[in-house]
Amino acid sequence: xxxxxxxxxxxxxxxxxxxxxxxxxxxxxxxxxxxxxxxxxxxxxxxxxxxxxxxxxxxxxxxxxxxxxxxxxxxxxxxxxxxxxxxxxxxxxxxxxxxxxxxxxxxxxxxxxxxxxxxxxxxxxxxxxxxxxxxxxxxxxxxxxxxxxxxxxxxxxxxxxxxxxxxxxxxxxxxxxxxxxxxxxxxxxxxxxxxxxxxxxxxxxxxxxxxxxxxx
Amino acid sequence: xxxxxxxxxxxxxxxxxxxxxxxxxxxxxxxxxxxxxxxxxxxxxxxxxxxxxxxxxxxxxxxxxxxxxxxxxxxxxxxxxxxxxxxxxxxxxxxxxxxxxxxxxxxxxxxxxxxxxxxxxxxxxxxxxxxxxxxxxxxxxxxxxxxxxxxxxxxxxxxxxxxxxxxxxxxxxxxxxxxxxxxxxxxxxxxxxxxxxxxxxxxxxxxxxxxxxxxxxxxxxxxxxxxxxxxxxxxxxxxxxxxxxxxxxxxxxxxxxxxx
Numbered sequence: 001x002x003x004x005x006x007x008x009x010x011x012x013x014x015x016x017x018x019x020x021x022x023x024x025x026x027x028x029x030x031x032x033x034x035x036x037x038x039x040x041x042x043x044x045x046x047x048x049x050x051x052x053x054x055x056x057x058x059x060x061x062x063x064x065x066x067x068x069x070x071x072x073x074x075x076x077x078x079x080x081x082x083x084x085x086x087x088x089x090x091x092x093x094x095x096x097x098x099x100x101x102x103x104x105x106x107x108x109x110x111x112x113x114x115x116x117x118x119x120x121x122x123x124x125x126x127x128x129x130x131x132x133x134x135x136x137x138x139x140x141x142x143x144x145x146x147x148x149x150x151x152x153x154x155x156x157x158x159x160x161x162x163x164x165x166x167x168x169x170x171x172x173x174x175x176x177x178x179x180x181x182x183x184x185x186x187x188x189x190x191x192x193x194x195x196x197x198x199x200x201x202x203x204x205x206x207x208x209x210x211x212x213x214x215x216x
Numbered sequence: 217x218x219x220x221x222x223x224x225x226x227x228x229x230x231x232x233x234x235x236x237x238x239x240x241x242x243x244x245x246x247x248x249x250x251x252x253x254x255x256x257x258x259x260x261x262x263x264x265x266x267x268x269x270x271x272x273x274x275x276x277x278x279x280x281x282x283x284x285x286x287x288x289x290x291x292x293x294x295x296x297x298x299x300x301x302x303x304x305x306x307x308x309x310x311x312x313x314x315x316x317x318x319x320x321x322x323x324x325x326x327x328x329x330x331x332x333x334x335x336x337x338x339x340x341x342x343x344x345x346x347x348x349x350x351x352x353x354x355x356x357x358x359x360x361x362x363x364x365x366x367x368x369x370x371x372x373x374x375x376x377x378x379x380x381x382x383x384x385x386x387x388x389x390x391x392x393x394x395x396x397x398x399x400x401x402x403x404x405x406x407x408x409x410x411x412x413x414x415x416x417x418x419x420x421x422x423x424x425x426x427x428x429x430x431x432x433x434x435x436x437x438x439x440x441x442x443x444x445x446x447x448x449x450x451x452x453x454x455x456x457x458x459x460x461x462x463x464x465x466x467x468x469x470x471x472x473x474x475x476x
Contacts, residue, residue, distance in 0.1 A: 049377055051466055071464045076379035086374035089388070099378045138374070145378060 001062070002027040002149055002180050003048050005206070008057035010043050016204050017043045020057065023209030027062070027149070029196030030171065030181040034188060039201045041184035042083070045151045048182065049080045061149075079147035083154045085134035087126040092137055095126050100144040111140040115170050132163025139170070149180040156190070168194050220423075230255070273336030282336035286343040290315045293351040297358070303473035304358040306459045311354050314451035318350050318444040319343065325443070331436060345416070345437055346444040349401070353445035357397035357452045364389035365460055366470040373467060382461035390453045397449040405438055414438070 003025045010018040017040045025031050035041050046052040047059050050071045059066045066074065088095050096108050103111075109119040115136040121129070129137060135155055142150065152171065156164040171194060175181050184201075185191055191198050199208040221229075233255040240247040272281045294311040301307055323343065325331070332338040365372055368389065375385035408414055416437045420430035460468055 050464065051373055051376065053464075053466070067464075071466075072379045072381060075377055080377040082370060082374060082377075084370060086370045088371065088375070098375065098380070142378065 001025065002031075002182070004058075004060040004063075005044075005047075006058045006060075008047065008054045008059055010040070010047070010052065011055050012043075018047075018054070019204035021204070021206045022211055023199065023206045024211075025182055025199075025209065026197070027180045030175050030183055030194050032191040032195035032198045033182065033184045033201050033206075034186065034191045034198055035184075035201035036186055039186075040204050041186075041201050042153055044201065044206075045080065045153050045182065045184055048149075048151055049075055049078055051080075076145045077147055078149045078151060079142035079145060080151040081135070081138050081142055081153065081155045083157055085131065085138050085158075087129075087134055087137065090126065091123055092126050092129070093122040095137060095141050096122075096144050099141045103144050107144060111144045112137075114143055114174070115140045116166060130163075132159050132166065135159065135163075135167060136170070139167075143174075147179070149182065150174065152181060152183040154185050155183075157185075157187075164190075269340065273340055277336060279334070279336055279339070282339045285340055286319070286347075289344060289347050290319070293347045297351050297354045301355045301359045301362075303471075304362045304456070305468075305470075306456070307354075307358055310358070310452055310455040310459070311351075311448075313455060314354060314448040315347060315350055317451045318346060318447040321447050322346050322440050322444050326436070326440065342437075342440065346440060349441045350444045350448040353397045353401065353449050354452050356400075357393050357449035358456060360396045361389060361393035361453050361456050362460070362470060364392055365467060366472065369467060369470070376465055376467065382465040382467070383457060385465075386457045386461065390457060393453050394449050398445060401442060401445045405442060408434075408438060 001024045005021045005023050008018055008021045009016060021044075033041055033044060043052060047054055047066075048061070050066055053067070061069065061074065061078065088098055092112070093108055096103055096111060100107070105122075108122055112119045112121065117133060117136050117140060121133070121137075126134070126137060135158075139150075139155070150171075156167050159167065168190070171181055171183065175196075183194065197208075199206055201207075233251065237248045237251045239245075240251060268285075271277070272285050290312065293315060294308050297311040298304075298308045323339070323346070326342060327334040327339070332342065365386065372385055372389070376382065414434055414437075417430045417434035420433060421427055425433075460470070462468060
């Protein structure tokens with residue numbers, strides 16, 4: 001199991017964003033958490049990366065409660081790509097170097113190829129890339145830290161159909177190579193296309209996820 | 217020091233206030249009342265401070281009265297900084313700490329190395345220059361860093377999500393804030409003497425000091441201000457980073473300031 005949630009609640013500005021969520025997310029393939037805007041999907045992912053902490057309950061990763069793990073080490077094992085691309089100033093290579101300062105040219109080339117970007121873009125100013133290319137660069141930047149798990153927060157919501165499909169294809173390839181992917185989206189058609197399993201989040205409640213950790 | 221201003225001279229200089237008020241009346245700006253109140257208030261405050269300073273730094277008075285004055289200035293400046301930048305969390309304590317650090321550095325060099333003799337007459341005005349300039353720089357640096365971290369939250373969190381420790385993730389924004397806070401002071405320092413004659417020098421020359429002596433004092437004061445602003449802004453920025461990130465490397469929630 002990748003992530004476990006036990007009676008997890010998050011309250012923001014008096015509103016219960018997540019309401020006593022219990023469930024498990026398997027450590028294999030692509031798990032889609034689907035739900036309308038404002039359902040708490042982003043908050044759920046941010047809990048997994050410990051950019052936020054719950055007001056009640058326990059989130060665990062591979063059986064260990066997150067508050068017992070070093071947050072910096074956790075974030076390198078569990079990468080995250082945000083809804084809007086977040087390029088840092090400088091070239092594509094500068095961006096990858098923020099994630100992995102010792103990465104050599106070979107590693108950077110390989111990271112771009114894994115997300116179907118031309119390694120010739122390494123020297124290009126990141127902010128001049130197209131939306132689809134930028135989001136791929138952000139994925140490549142996360143991949144150079146060699147995470148076991150990827151959290152994708154509606155990563156294609158700002159993309160046109162063609163780059164969206166290409167991004168989905170890349171995610172499928174990463175999952176096939178053994179990277180666990182948790183993808184949140186409000187796009188039901190996309191969920192059907194990419195998911196190995198779909199859980200639903202609505203009004204702070206999670207449905208569809210197993211309540212007990214599966215025993216092998 | 218024989219070119220002093222008499223009370224009659226002061227009264228005559230009020231003509232200049234009348235000129236300002238007259239322009240406001242002529243152009244129907246409606247600022248006459250404000251101008252008169254401002255002038256009267258400034259005069260009353262200066263007279264009060266002058267009377268208090270006469271007591272504090274008169275010859276034979278114990279130096280700790282002057283230190284007390286300096287401490288009061290630090291405290292007051294910190295409250296002013298907080299009032300001017302209410303959107304910056306924990307600014308009161310941070311400002312106090314940064315002014316104290318700047319005081320140790322600047323007063324340490326100037327008095328420790330005997331650039332000036334340590335008397336009430338030197339301590340109070342020098343500390344005043346230090347605090348006044350530090351206060352402006354504190355507000356600039358604190359505001360800029362808080363704005364940067366709030367407005368670029370996505371970028372900051374993307375750095376954190378890559379496993380960067382909070383201090384490292386904040387570095388680009390700390391640099392931007394320090395740059396913004398120090399640049400005006402550096403520009404002022406560059407233009408000194410060419411574009412304008414600074415206050416301390418003007419005052420000394422008006423009071424009858426030899427121009428060379430006035431220049432030396434002014435140069436020391438400029439260097440003092442440069443060191444003070446650099447020290448305060450660095451302490452503010454690094455202190456703020458500690459307050460705006462949690463121990464487990466999360467960026468705290470930063471509400472948008474009122475009116476934006």
